Amino acid sequence: MTEISYQQLAWPVRDEVTQAHQRSWRRLARPGSWLTGAERLAVAAEARHALDCPLCQRRKDALSPRIVEGEHDSLGALSAAEVEQIHHIRTDPGRLTRDWYEGLRQAGIGEERYVETVGVIANTVAIDTFCKGLGLPPWPLPEAEPGEPSRRRPAAASHRLAWVPTLAPEDAVGTDDADLYAGRPTAAHIYQAMSLVPEEVKGFFDLVLNQYLPPQAMADFDNEYRAINHAQIELVAGRISALNQCVY
């Protein structure tokens, strides 16, 4: 099992970042809610492989990704629709459309597997990009742990907010998923985005809290919590989102 450590770096990494990465890597190998451990690792490996896919590069360079036809260069462990999902999200996220999502659904991807796959991609990107930024190679993927996914879907999930079903905070009250919002009556849409698979929300936001800021710190401009200040944090975040053409 690969144990992530940044002690070899010339610059100090906060312990909570290292520990969050270690937890993420352990989760990656375990059976999830809708994917086995082996499937989760196949998604992570495919997300990395997408960066060298010639079709993705031609689509990225095209005025519209839809006018470029061809087959993805894939690792062969996942279906064509799953590869399309992973490659497009990894290489050209700013041009995803609802029609594209619906096409994947018609091609057989279940909405729960879709959301869990998004979560695996997000965890992989967050850690791989951190390593790239600091001049480190990507961490080797861990070995898959045996077992079956729980296949548990929040009963109160609905199609009110996004392309994918989500669990609204008010609908979670009194359900088995009430802990997701800890009694809060509202939550940012980004927190609700993967709530069809609550474990992916919890896992990804473990990275959010430690790589970015906890909620109580975001608007506490009287104090600084990182080695860069609020304005510098938001400048970096805003520039990355502009480069990704993210409108959220």
Next chain:
Amino acid sequence: MVTADGAHDGGIAHGDLLIRFANAVLGNDGVELAAAREAIAEAMGGPALTDTAAVAALFNAIDRVADSTGIPLEDAKATATADFRAAIGVDRFAAAGEKGA
């Protein structure tokens, strides 16, 4: 225009270095990324570099969560930011029409 065209520092201390790093970490030029990294470490210190990398990496991921699930911007945020979103060109992003921004 600081986040949209990346050519300014936004009036933020070391903003030019932070934008240079953000551009480089999403790019394919290893030499430029190494230079951007060293520039932050020298001017701002090692902890600032690793926290910059952490934020950049996190937002490279969170953008994908937002864009692949189709969540809209919250109404209150959309209203409060309408003027400068238009001014800096966010409304011209391809996803703007998809997410109702």
